[in-house]
Amino acid sequence: MHSRNVYTSLLDFEVLARSYPPLSQQFVVHTPIYFYHAPDLQLPSVSAVAPSTSTMTLHRGPCLTQALLKRDFGLELQLPKDRLCPPVPNRLNYVLWIQDIVTELQRTLPIVFRGRTTCTVRGLDIGTGASAIYPLLACSLEPTWMFSATELDDLSYAHAQRNIRANRLSDRIYVVRVEADTNEDGPHTPTTKDEIEIQFTMCNPPFYSSAAEITDSEARKERSPFGVCTGAPVEMITPGGEVHFVSAMVPDKQPTTSSRKFSYLGPRWYTSMLGQMGSVVEVVRVFKELGITNYAITEFVQGQTRRWAVGWCVDGWRLSDVDPCALHISILLIPVQNIARIANPNPTLQRLLPPRNTLKFDIVMGENDALGCLEKVLRSVEDATFTPDDGANPEGSLSSYVVSVTCDTWSRGARRKRKRQQEKAANGNVVNRNRIQMDVQWLYGKERSLFESFASHVARKLNSDDGG
Known part of the structure; x- marks a missing residue:
């Protein structure tokens, strides 16, 4: 579970029911419920007494969802009984993962586009559903964000519009009714008279390709589901399943008709949730076939339920492997928040992870000032520009620099061309040595070899006679 998720601790139903009385009318729970599952944590069983079996089956999920949204986010939500109830x-x-991505992009934006310090953040939710849960949650957390959303089901579209109006967010969330694709051309994006600038997309596609696949999936589960799935076929099934749906959004498979194109002046990350690990394998295979190396994989754990999300970018906007602001924080049971790479993946996911954008080096320094040595090395690199990045670490426990280079001027071959190869004079003096860690984060660019070569060059120079 995300480190900023408010549901990492146990949920007290009695307290929740007092804040949302309709919940107490549905059932009474005698033990708390844990949404966050730690490997060694034994989850208590949940006993419930409902007025009737049918009431518990039909209303338990929606009422709990409504109670949490009302208490924790001030959101009102109405759902039809025959559509998915989002946990x-x-x-x-x-x-929250999207928040992390946007934070990274907003930090990089003024570096790439000099003089432009920010941009309006707009997301696109593909298939928003009756709840419009993603735009509603995101706009409640981020008061300046805007959303466009699509929906092809008439009933879900009507309820999404109603929920957006009920929460007075019609000026920030725009829902478009689209038609189902009939030519395997990929999921629709909304069309308006004005071109829209989008920083990210979100999508929670139908998991399955057929009703038989749903039945087979349920039969393989070891545990009975906590609630009854109320999803309609349009929400659960799509031709080719979630792999085909997501693959259709990858750029080389995007339709080229102007009605589905968006122009944008800044970064854009495409993302989607996936319900099966096998789907992650297949989607990453598509990335590799198309030469996409700038992608991200994360994992969401809620109790016994595990989901994954993938993201990709066809431009040079890079994400940190983990949240750079949380590297020095250690919280019991909650790991440092990953962004582009899962921190402790299983062997299957380990093989799928993208190349690292954060390189770590152990530097053994003498008595000279470490930052002074670093600046000396950076000044020695022709064509390099660097500035302190105070915003990267507000608490001031770490020092950061933003460095820009456009070509290789530091390798041995480059130095020979310039005839600037320097020889180091041996120094027999004994000095005290201190070990520090240098993290080099790739913010923007398309040439990985250039990034890795530059980072290694700086580390070698710092380890060689205090950066001399």
């Missing part, structure tokens, strides 16, 4: 902790995980 709030799981959906919040996805939104």
